[in-house]
Amino acid sequence: MSEKNTYLPYLMTIEKVIKEAPGVKTYRLKFQDESEAALFDFKAGQFGEYSAFGEGESTFCIASSPTRKGYIECTFRDTGRVTSGLASLEEGSTMGFRGPYGNVFPLDEWKGKNLVFIAGGIALPPMRCVIWNVLDLRENFKDITIIYGAKSVNDLVYKEELKEWTERPDVRMVTTVDPGGQTADWKGEIGFVPTIVEKVAPSSENTIAIVCGPPIMIKFTFPVLEKLGFTDNQVYTTLENRMKCGVGKCGRCNVGKLYICKDGPVFSKEELNFIPAEEY
Amino acid sequence: MKKLRDRVAALLDEGAVSLVIGYEEGTKRPRPLFCRNSESTGKLIFDSRCFHNLAVYVTKKELVGKERFAVTAPISTLRSILQLYVENQLSEEKLLVLTVDLNGELREFVTFEEILAYVAQFEMKRGEREQEILSKIEGMTREERWKFWMGEMSHCFKCYACRSACPLCYCTKCVVEVNRPQWINPWPSPISNMEWHVNRAMHMVGRCTACGACGDACPVGIPIDLITRKMMEDLAPEFGFVPGQPAKQGNALSSWKLDDREQFIR
Amino acid sequence: METKYISRDGITQWFEVIVTSGKRVYAPVNSHGQVDFKLVKSLSEVADDYIQTTQSIKASVYPKAEVLFSYEKEHGKVNLTDFDPDTIPETVLWRVHPCDAAGFRPLSAIFNWDSADKLHNAHLIKTSVVSFSCANADESCFCTSVNGSPGNTSGSDVQLTVLPDGGAIAEILTPKGEALVALLPSVFETDRGDKKEQYLVDLPARFSLEEVNAKLNKAFNSTVWKEQSERCIGCGACAFVCPTCACFDIQEDVHGSKGRRIRCWDACGFSLFTLHTSGHNPREHQSQRWRQRILHKFSYMPDRLSVVGCTGCGRCSRACPVDMNLLEHITSIAKQ
Numbered sequence: 001m002s003e004k005n006t007y008l009p010y011l012m013t014i015e016k017v018i019k020e021a022p023g024v025k026t027y028r029l030k031f032q033d034e035s036e037a038a039l040f041d042f043k044a045g046q047f048g049e050y051s052a053f054g055e056g057e058s059t060f061c062i063a064s065s066p067t068r069k070g071y072i073e074c075t076f077r078d079t080g081r082v083t084s085g086l087a088s089l090e091e092g093s094t095m096g097f098r099g100p101y102g103n104v105f106p107l108d109e110w111k112g113k114n115l116v117f118i119a120g121g122i123a124l125p126p127m128r129c130v131i132w133n134v135l136d137l138r139e140n141f142k143d144i145t146i147i148y149g150a151k152s153v154n155d156l157v158y159k160e161e162l163k164e165w166t167e168r169p170d171v172r173m174v175t176t177v178d179p180g181g182q183t184a185d186w187k188g189e190i191g192f193v194p195t196i197v198e199k200v201a202p203s204s205e206n207t208i209a210i211v212c213g214p215p216i217m218i219k220f221t222f223p224v225l226e227k228l229g230f231t232d233n234q235v236y237t238t239l240e241n242r243m244k245c246g247v248g249k250c251g252r253c254n255v256g257k258l259y260i261c262k263d264g265p266v267f268s269k270e271e272l273n274f275i276p277a278e279e280y
Numbered sequence: 281m282k283k284l285r286d287r288v289a290a291l292l293d294e295g296a297v298s299l300v301i302g303y304e305e306g307t308k309r310p311r312p313l314f315c316r317n318s319e320s321t322g323k324l325i326f327d328s329r330c331f332h333n334l335a336v337y338v339t340k341k342e343l344v345g346k347e348r349f350a351v352t353a354p355i356s357t358l359r360s361i362l363q364l365y366v367e368n369q370l371s372e373e374k375l376l377v378l379t380v381d382l383n384g385e386l387r388e389f390v391t392f393e394e395i396l397a398y399v400a401q402f403e404m405k406r407g408e409r410e411q412e413i414l415s416k417i418e419g420m421t422r423e424e425r426w427k428f429w430m431g432e433m434s435h436c437f438k439c440y441a442c443r444s445a446c447p448l449c450y451c452t453k454c455v456v457e458v459n460r461p462q463w464i465n466p467w468p469s470p471i472s473n474m475e476w477h478v479n480r481a482m483h484m485v486g487r488c489t490a491c492g493a494c495g496d497a498c499p500v501g502i503p504i505d506l507i508t509r510k511m512m513e514d515l516a517p518e519f520g521f522v523p524g525q526p527a528k529q530g531n532a533l534s535s536w537k538l539d540d541r542e543q544f545i546r
Numbered sequence: 547m548e549t550k551y552i553s554r555d556g557i558t559q560w561f562e563v564i565v566t567s568g569k570r571v572y573a574p575v576n577s578h579g580q581v582d583f584k585l586v587k588s589l590s591e592v593a594d595d596y597i598q599t600t601q602s603i604k605a606s607v608y609p610k611a612e613v614l615f616s617y618e619k620e621h622g623k624v625n626l627t628d629f630d631p632d633t634i635p636e637t638v639l640w641r642v643h644p645c646d647a648a649g650f651r652p653l654s655a656i657f658n659w660d661s662a663d664k665l666h667n668a669h670l671i672k673t674s675v676v677s678f679s680c681a682n683a684d685e686s687c688f689c690t691s692v693n694g695s696p697g698n699t700s701g702s703d704v705q706l707t708v709l710p711d712g713g714a715i716a717e718i719l720t721p722k723g724e725a726l727v728a729l730l731p732s733v734f735e736t737d738r739g740d741k742k743e744q745y746l747v748d749l750p751a752r753f754s755l756e757e758v759n760a761k762l763n764k765a766f767n768s769t770v771w772k773e774q775s776e777r778c779i780g781c782g783a784c785a786f787v788c789p790t791c792a793c794f795d796i797q798e799d800v801h802g803s804k805g806r807r808i809r810c811w812d813a814c815g816f817s818l819f820t821l822h823t824s825g826h827n828p829r830e831h832q833s834q835r836w837r838q839r840i841l842h843k844f845s846y847m848p849d850r851l852s853v854v855g856c857t858g859c860g861r862c863s864r865a866c867p868v869d870m871n872l873l874e875h876i877t878s879i880a881k882q
Contacts, residue, residue: 251793444781467810497867
C-alpha cells in the first residue's frame with residue numbers, strides 16, 4: 001500500500017515575511033523538498049491547509065498566482081491559536097502545507113470577457129491569485145477593473161501591488177476606504193465597497209464579476225450587480241467555512257449537498273442559490 | 281395526572297406561561313416534553329419513573345424564550361433549580377415550578393423560598409445502585425481505585441453526554457472548548473478522559489446535587505455520577521455546604537475565606 | 547461465494563484456531579450491564595443473548611483517536627514521521643450484526659471519496675468480519691427500512707446463520723473469508739440445504755427511503771426540525787455509537803519540541819462544529835444541527851455517494867440520553 005497520507009503536510013520554509021496591515025502578514029513559502037516543488041502545481045482559486053507545528057492547521061487560499069513558479073504565498077490575520085502560532089514564525093522557519101485543494105476559477109470560460117474584481121478587507125488574498133493570473137495572461141481578457149476597499153488606509157493589504165495596479169494602463173484600479181478611514185493625503189475613494197461599485201457602475205455586457213468579502217459586503221454588493229444587469233451566472237465568489245481536512249471527509253464544511261472544500265470554494269451565484277444561505 | 285394536565289392546559293390557554301417543560305411516555309421510559317399549547321398536554325405524565333433532570337433546559341435561552349415558562353419538577357429537578365437560583369441563572373418572574381407531592385397533590389411554587397421549604401423534607405441519600413458500587417469502591421486502596429476508574433475511562437469517548445445532561449453545566453464556553461491554552465486534550469484516551477472528568481468534578485464541588493443525570497446519560501455505562509456524588513459527600517463537611525441544599529458559595533473550590541487552613545493564598 | 551454447514555463444535559474449534567493463529571479477535575462481551583466488543587481469547591467470553599452491542603465496530607477501521615503523523619522540531623527544522631500501516635495487526639471481528647458490517651460501505655465511501663484515506667484503508671485491509679445474522683430484533687431496529695436486512699451480507703467476509711442444533715449455515719463471501727475458512731477447512735461441511743430465510747427475524751420496513759428522500763428534498767425550511775430537536779441536549783452520543791458517522795476533528799498533541807497530529811471523532815451535533823474563529827456560527831441552533839444530521843444521512847449522502855448514511859441498527863436511539871428515537875423521527879417525516 002503506497003497510498004499517500006493525505007494528512008501529511010509538505011515541509012515549507014518561510015522565505016519572506018511581509019507585514020501587510022495590523023495583524024495581517026503574507027508569507028512566501030518554498031518547498032524544502034526539490035522533487036515536491038517540481039511536481040507541485042495548482043490553479044487560481046485553490047486553497048491549502050497551513051500547519052504551525054505545535055498548534056495545528058488553518059485554511060487559507062493560495063494567494064499567489066500559479067503563473068509564478070518556485071513559491072506559493074499565503075496571507076492571513078492573527079486571530080486564533082493556529083494563526084497566532086503562524087504569526088510568531090520568522091523568515092527561515094519551517095511550516096507545513098497541504099494542498100492544493102478545492103475547485104478553480106474557470107479562467108478558460110472567461111477568455112475574451114471583461115472582468116470586474118470586487119474585494120473587501122482581508123478578502124483580497126483569495127482574489128489576488130486570480131488577479132495576477134489574469135494579468136500575467138493579459139491578452140486573453142478585455143477590460144479589467146479592480147474595486148477594493150478596507151476599513152481604513154492602514155487595513156488595506158498588498159499596498160505595493162495596489163500601487164502597481166493603479167499605475168498599469170491596462171487595469172482600472174479603484175481603491176476605497178470606509179467613511180472615516182481615510183488619511184489626510186488619501187487620494188482614493190471614500191465609501192463602502194457596494195456603494196463604490198454602484199458609483200463605478202461596470203457594464204454587465206460580456207463581463208464577469210468576481211466578488212469576495214465579509215458576508216455583509218457580499219449581501220449588499222450582489223443587489224448592486226443585479227441592478228447593473230449581471231445575471232447569476234455572470235457573478236462568482238469564493239466562500240470560506242470552518243474546515244479541518246480540506247478533502248471532503250471530516251464533514252465540517254458540508255453545507256446543503258455541497259462541501260465547500262470540494263465543490264468550492266469558488267462558486268457562481270447560480271450555484272450558490274442551491275446552498276441554504278443561513279448555513280455558511 | 282388529570283389535575284396536572286388540566287392545570288398546565290389552563291396556564292397555557294390563559295397565556296400565564298408560554299411553555300411547560302414536562303414528561304411524556306417515551307420508547308422505553310418517560311422523556312422530556314415541551315408543551316406550547318393546550319392540545320399537547322394530553323401527553324403529560326408525572327410519576328416515579330420520570331427521571332430526567334429537566335433543569336437542564338431552563339437555562340437554554342433559545343428554548344425557553346423571553347416569556348414566563350413552567351417546569352414539572354421531581355425532586356432532582358427541584359434541587360438543581362434551587363442551585364441555579366443561587367447562581368443567578370433564574371428569576372422568579374420567569375419561572376413557575378410545578379410538582380406532585382407524596383400525597384399525589386399538585387403543588388405550585390413561584391418563589392425560591394417556597395421550593396426551598398418543600399425540598400427540605402426530602403432526605404438526601406444513596407439509592408441501592410449507588411450504595412452497591414460506592415461501598416465496593418470505598419473498600420479499595422488508592423491504587424485499586426485508580427485502576428477501577430482508569431478502566432472506566434478507557435471506555436469514555438468524550439461524547440460529553442454527561443456535560444450536556446447536567447443542569448449545572450451551563451457555561452457558554454466550557455473549559456474543554458478553550459484552546460489557548462489547551463487545558464484539556466480533546467481526543468479520547470484514558471488519561472485525557474480522566475483529566476476531563478476530574479476537571480468537571482472540580483467545577484461541581486458544592487454545586488452537584490447527585491441527581492444522577494450524567495451517569496444515566498453516559499452511553500457506555502460509566503457510573504460517572506458516582507464521582508461527583510462521593511465528592512459531594514466527602515467535601516460537604518470540609519467546605520461547609522449541605523448536600524441537597526443550595527450552596528450560595530457556588531463552586532466551593534473557587535471560593536476562599538480569610539480563615540482557611542491553607543496559607544498559600546496569603 | 548460458497549455456502550457450507552458448520553456444527554456447534556465446529557464453530558468452537560474454528561474460533562480457537564483463529565485466536566491461536568495470532569490474529570486479534572474482538573467479540574461482544576457482557577460488561578456491567580452492557581454488551582460491547584472486546585478482545586477475547588475464548589468463545590466462552592462471547593455474549594450471545596443480546597439484541598445489539600452499545601457501540602458499533604467502526605472503531606476497528608476508524609479509531610476514536612489515531613495518530614496521523616508525528617513530528618520533532620530541531621533548530622528551526624521539522625522532521626516528520628508518517629503513519630506506518632504495518633503497525634496495524636490482523637484483526638477479526640466476531641459475531642458482528644449485518645447492520646454493523648453494512649456500515650463499512652458508507653464509512654468507506656466517505657473515506658475514499660475522490661482521495662483515498664491511507665489510514666482507514668490500512669485498517670480495512672487488516673480487518674476480517676465474521677457476522678451472525680439476526681434471529682431477534684427490538685423496537686429500535688429498522689435495517690429493512692434502509693436497504694438492509696437481518697441476513698444482509700454487505701461488509702461481511704463470512705456470515706453464520708445459527709440453526710436450532712447450534713450449528714450454522716456458513717456463507718463464505720470474500721477472499722478474506724476464504725482465508726479464514728482455510729485455517730480449519732475440515733469443520734466446514736457440505737451445505738445441508740437449510741433455508742437461511744427461515745432463521746431470520748421478520749422485520750417489516752417502517753418507511754420507504756425514496757419517500758423520505760423526496761420529503762427531505764422539500765423539507766429544509768420546515769418547522770419539523772425545531773419540533774423534533776427540542777429535547778436534544780447536543781451531545782455526541784448518537785454520532786459516536788453510529789456505525790456510519792465519520793465526521794472528525796484534527797488536533798495537536800504537543801510535548802515540548804515533539805508532537806503528534808491526531809484525528810478524533812467529532813459530531814455535527816456539537817455547537818462548536820461549525821463555529822468560525824470570527825465567532826460566526828452558521829448552525830447556532832440545535833434545530834439546525836439536528837436537520838444537518840438527518841439531511842446528511844438520508845439526503846446528501848445518497849445524492850453524492852450513492853449510499854444512505856444509516857444501517858438501521860438503532861444504536862442512536864438506544865444511546866440517546868433523551869430518547870431521540872430516529873425511527874420515530876424519520877417515520878414522522880415520511881408521513882408529513
